[in-house]
Amino acid sequence: MKFNTPAELESHTKKLVDSLDPNKPVIILCGGTGCVASKCHDLIDAFKEELASQGLEDKVSIRITGCHGFCEKGPLVVIHPEKVFYPMAKPKDVPRMVTETVLGKKVIDELLYIDPGTGEKVIHEYDVPFYKKQDRVIFADNGEIDPRSIDDYITLEGYSSLVKAFDMSSEEIIEEVTKSGLKGRGGAGFPTGVKWGFARKAEGEQKYLICNADEGDPGAYMDRSVLEGNPHSVIEGMIIGAYAIGASQGIAYVRSEYPLAVDNLDIAIKQARESGFLGENILGSGFDFDLKIYKGAGAFVCGEETALIASIEGRPGEPQQRPPFPAESGLWGCPTNINNVETWSNIPHIIKKGADWYADIGTNDSKGSKIFSLVGKITNVGLVEVPIGTTLRTVIYDIGGGIPDGKKFKAVQTGGPSGGCIPEEHLDTPIDYKDLTALGSIMGSGGLIVMDEDTCMVDVAKYFIGFTLDESCGKCTSCREGNARMLEILEDITCGKGTIESLDLLEELSQYVKDSSLCGLGKTAPNPVLTTLMYFRHEYEAHIRDHACPAKVCKDLIWFEIDAEKCTGCTACARKCPVDAITGEKKEAHVVNQDVCTRCGTCYQVCKFDSVQVKTGGDN
Amino acid sequence: MSEKVGAVMVVGAGISGIQSALDLADSGFKVYLVDSKPSIGGLMSQLDKTFPTNDCSMCIEAPKMVDAGRHQNIELLTYSELVSVEGEDGNFHAKILKKPRSVDIDKCTGCGLCTENCPIMLKIQIPEKPPAPEVRDRELIDGFISEHADLPNPLIQILLDVSGKYSYLPRDVLEYLAFRLEIPFSNIYRIATFYKSFSLEKRGDYHVKVCLGTACHVRGGSRVLDKVRTVADIYGGDTFSIETVNCLGACALGPIIVVNEEVHGHVTIDGVDKVMNELGASKAEGGEEE
Numbered sequence: 001m002k003f004n005t006p007a008e009l010e011s012h013t014k015k016l017v018d019s020l021d022p023n024k025p026v027i028i029l030c031g032g033t034g035c036v037a038s039k040c041h042d043l044i045d046a047f048k049e050e051l052a053s054q055g056l057e058d059k060v061s062i063r064i065t066g067c068h069g070f071c072e073k074g075p076l077v078v079i080h081p082e083k084v085f086y087p088m089a090k091p092k093d094v095p096r097m098v099t100e101t102v103l104g105k106k107v108i109d110e111l112l113y114i115d116p117g118t119g120e121k122v123i124h125e126y127d128v129p130f131y132k133k134q135d136r137v138i139f140a141d142n143g144e145i146d147p148r149s150i151d152d153y154i155t156l157e158g159y160s161s162l163v164k165a166f167d168m169s170s171e172e173i174i175e176e177v178t179k180s181g182l183k184g185r186g187g188a189g190f191p192t193g194v195k196w197g198f199a200r201k202a203e204g205e206q207k208y209l210i211c212n213a214d215e216g217d218p219g220a221y222m223d224r225s226v227l228e229g230n231p232h233s234v235i236e237g238m239i240i241g242a243y244a245i246g247a248s249q250g251i252a253y254v255r256s257e258y259p260l261a262v263d264n265l266d267i268a269i270k271q272a273r274e275s276g277f278l279g280e281n282i283l284g285s286g287f288d289f290d291l292k293i294y295k296g297a298g299a300f301v302c303g304e305e306t307a308l309i310a311s312i313e314g315r316p317g318e319p320q321q322r323p324p325f326p327a328e329s330g331l332w333g334c335p336t337n338i339n340n341v342e343t344w345s346n347i348p349h350i351i352k353k354g355a356d357w358y359a360d361i362g363t364n365d366s367k368g369s370k371i372f373s374l375v376g377k378i379t380n381v382g383l384v385e386v387p388i389g390t391t392l393r394t395v396i397y398d399i400g401g402g403i404p405d406g407k408k409f410k411a412v413q414t415g416g417p418s419g420g421c422i423p424e425e426h427l428d429t430p431i432d433y434k435d436l437t438a439l440g441s442i443m444g445s446g447g448l449i450v451m452d453e454d455t456c457m458v459d460v461a462k463y464f465i466g467f468t469l470d471e472s473c474g475k476c477t478s479c480r481e482g483n484a485r486m487l488e489i490l491e492d493i494t495c496g497k498g499t500i501e502s503l504d505l506l507e508e509l510s511q512y513v514k515d516s517s518l519c520g521l522g523k524t525a526p527n528p529v530l531t532t533l534m535y536f537r538h539e540y541e542a543h544i545r546d547h548a549c550p551a552k553v554c555k556d557l558i559w560f561e562i563d564a565e566k567c568t569g570c571t572a573c574a575r576k577c578p579v580d581a582i583t584g585e586k587k588e589a590h591v592v593n594q595d596v597c598t599r600c601g602t603c604y605q606v607c608k609f610d611s612v613q614v615k616t617g618g619d620n
Numbered sequence: 621m622s623e624k625v626g627a628v629m630v631v632g633a634g635i636s637g638i639q640s641a642l643d644l645a646d647s648g649f650k651v652y653l654v655d656s657k658p659s660i661g662g663l664m665s666q667l668d669k670t671f672p673t674n675d676c677s678m679c680i681e682a683p684k685m686v687d688a689g690r691h692q693n694i695e696l697l698t699y700s701e702l703v704s705v706e707g708e709d710g711n712f713h714a715k716i717l718k719k720p721r722s723v724d725i726d727k728c729t730g731c732g733l734c735t736e737n738c739p740i741m742l743k744i745q746i747p748e749k750p751p752a753p754e755v756r757d758r759e760l761i762d763g764f765i766s767e768h769a770d771l772p773n774p775l776i777q778i779l780l781d782v783s784g785k786y787s788y789l790p791r792d793v794l795e796y797l798a799f800r801l802e803i804p805f806s807n808i809y810r811i812a813t814f815y816k817s818f819s820l821e822k823r824g825d826y827h828v829k830v831c832l833g834t835a836c837h838v839r840g841g842s843r844v845l846d847k848v849r850t851v852a853d854i855y856g857g858d859t860f861s862i863e864t865v866n867c868l869g870a871c872a873l874g875p876i877i878v879v880n881e882e883v884h885g886h887v888t889i890d891g892v893d894k895v896m897n898e899l900g901a902s903k904a905e906g907g908e909e910e
């Protein structure tokens with residue numbers, strides 16, 4: 001249905017809201033990537049079959065939503081209207097869920113979520129501590145709407161911000177966004193309103209708008225979940241932005257590694273076009289704007305705006321000197337405004353509820369809330385949305401549930417390959433652009449990777465330098481060669497060949513790479529090395545002086561030994577060893593032949609009696 | 621000093637090729653300097669000035685060209701194409717095609733008179749457009765091309781489609797694209813090797829993606845990769861192909877491997893062994909039945 005005027009949209013919204021039956025049972029199933037990996041499609045099929053076999057298709061609806069954020073416990077089932085929450089649901093329990101909970105309105109006790117903190121069972125999704133302690137704005141609707149249904153979005157007052165925006169002048173919109181204090185969520189944290197102002201003032205017939213969905217930060221997936229779960233919010237934000245800036249063409253640059261995001265966005269764009277939100281004379285306002293998807297081909301550096309533009313123009317994704325900034329001369333030489341997915345999806349909320357409401361959330365100089373991807377050695381892996389300024393400790397312990405298996409916290413890495421590792425003593429730091437920078441890390445796009453005592457910090461530094469080296473486009477010598485030399489030094493250290501002097505060299509090299517690289521990739525690449533050197537220098541020194549890897553990770557510095565007292569001679573390790581390094585008679589203690597052993601760790605994993613032990617320098 | 625043995629082939633006689641040849645020749649190696657053009661010199665000989673000193677290019681290059689041409693240890697193979705190289709470090713066999721020059725180079729002084737007076741040169745020659753190269757699924761590829769006709773430079777999007785269809789970029793398709801889009805093959809090659817989504821090699825029956833995103837890394841992803849490599853080597857050939865990726869958005873399940881789109885979460889080293897050996901064995905059995 002095409003809406004030609006705001007009034008038509010309003011009456012349609014009203015009709016949708018009125019036709020909602022608050023008592024109709026809805027089975028909500030998470031269809032986000034995490035749950036798909038936990039085989040939620042088997043569950044969806046099971047529900048469909050069960051409803052069909054009971055003849056309930058008309059009485060009960062199934063809604064497949066995007067990511068709810070609690071990926072650790074996927075696949076997730078929430079049964080409305082009561083919002084009964086069943087985590088890690090299995091197809092075999094589906095008939096009971098339908099008969100007992102959907103029809104019988106009874107809660108099945110043994111399928112409920114158990115709060116590990118209190119040991120108590122939690123019935124409703126909103127009472128689960130993981131959700132309860134979050135403050136969701138952008139992510140609020142993800143668990144409610146089917147991303148492939150524009151009506152679901154309209155029911156929740158979707159596109160009403162657009163109507164409101166059309167009543168404002170472009171200066172007013174830009175003023176509102178500036179006043180809200182929204183900063184770009186793509187990493188650099190540049191004030192969005194100011195950026196729009198530049199693009200507005202730039203001269204040019206044709207202006208472009210780009211949505212940066214090239215989320216390359218390994219271990220972060222919030223942009224993906226927003227696009228997969230609520231694509232219309234991004235589209236609405238972009239239309240408002242286009243109207244404010246005066247752009248007529250938009251491009252969503254999405255990683256091709258995110259097929260579900262591409263599909264859902266594609267469907268959403270088509271629906272928006274059919275409904276008259278995209279195309280000519282949008283809602284009778286006389287404003288034209290259309291949106292196209294452009295798939296990225298897998299290069300981290302293409303997240304950088306000038307490289308992204310180069311890639312859309314069909315060239316290799318190499319960054320360019322700025323100025324000129326894209327706002328003056330971007331795509332095909334036209335003024336171009338680039339914002340991140342999350343930035344765009346903030347816009348409808350700001351317009352709807354006003355800049356003052358938005359500016360109330362967050363800290364003095366950073367406003368709003370931010371989605372973080374809380375991953376690594378943490379109990380509740382998932383996506384977390386909290387006001388900026390929440391402390392790391394709250395996120396990791398109250399929401400994330402702390403470190404699993406009784407291990408000790410060691411560090412949290414923020415900001416992806418451009419960020420740094422923050423140790424325990426700084427856990428009470430508020431997550432804020434300024435405070436994280438003061439610790440040598442950055443806010444970045446919102447990855448929070450938690451590390452426990454089993455993580456080797458030298459190895460982590462080596463991992464990130466390896467990553468940036470691999471992803472460096474090779475244009476700047478300092479980035480291409482500097483990172484390669486740093487990797488060599490780190491490799492030497494992790495295999496016990498490092499020298500104490502090389503630590504100074506690492507610091508010196510880091511400074512060169514930072515100072516003389518063109519784009520943000522090289523300028524920030526040494527951060528993981530610098531922060532680990534700053535906070536975990538003793539680990540580097542242990543590798544060098546004692547040939548010891550305290551976390552027992554670095555292959556060349558560890559060896560496996562079998563504790564003869566504990567070994568029962570079950571032969572499991574000997575059978576599994578890929579290089580036949582383990583010998584021993586049945587029911588007698590086994591021995592590892594160190595000359596043959598490749599330190600693959602298989603024996604350590606298969607031993608049920610804890611008799612295989614990892615040793616490192618200094619142990620005997 | 622150790623005695624120099626063997627000969628070195630330098631391919632491409634631009635300034636860097638010439639300098640390398642001279643350095644090698646000076647240190648006592650026999651050097652074959654190969655170039656497809658009739659003369660050595662390459663691009664630099666066409667430039668007016670050089671960066672950053674604004675020196676005259678030819679003033680720098682010409683003496684080196686003369687040195688290379690006269691050096692006892694350098695044999696020039698101009699107007700020649702390298703056809704193939706076989707062998708291993710220390711023992712290569714190169715096949716070089718010398719194109720007919722129809723001029724006795726020992727006698728030619730390079731005075732240029734013949735080119736000035738050759739009557740054929742004065743005729744305008746319109747090159748014939750060569751026929752389209754052979755390609756598999758031609759209609760499909762044409763479809764990909766027309767689908768992105770609205771983009772000024774659609775190459776990357778077309779390559780993504782091709783890669784989606786074959787899971788790699790077959791050479792014949794790339795050659796066909798170069799012909800249809802009228803861009804040099806080397807440009808396509810540059811794009812195809814710059815972006816991570818593209819592979820020039822065919823995938824195995826089982827394509828194993830190992831996640832090396834940070835979340836999977838701290839949970840032991842690189843050890844899983846080592847194991848995947850070891851098992852793949854056992855089966856060899858085209859049974860398994862391996863790709864590493866950075867975050868699949870399922871970090872809760874890390875470390876993760878994906879085998880032919882099926883996700884295996886929380887994999888252990890032993891688990892890799894099981895999954896892959898089952899597949900490898902079933903393939904081997906399938907082969908015997910046929």
Ligand SMILES: Cc1cc2nc3c(=O)[nH]c(=O)nc-3n(C[C@H](O)[C@H](O)[C@H](O)COP(=O)(O)O)c2cc1C
Pocket residue numbers: 183184185186187188189190192212213214215216217300301302303304305306338339340341343344445519520521
């Ligand atoms: C190496 C590098 C990678 C980047 N990757 C991303 C990315 O994956 N997603 C993103 O939105 N911004 C990324 N950026 C930031 C963009 O250059 C740009 O600042 C951002 O898209 C602007 O949008 P914002 O103002 O809404 O943050 C990256 C920057 C650099 C230097």
Ligand code: FES
Pocket residue numbers: 218219220831832833834835836837866867868869870871872874876
């Ligand atoms: S890091 Fe492996 S799935 Fe995210």
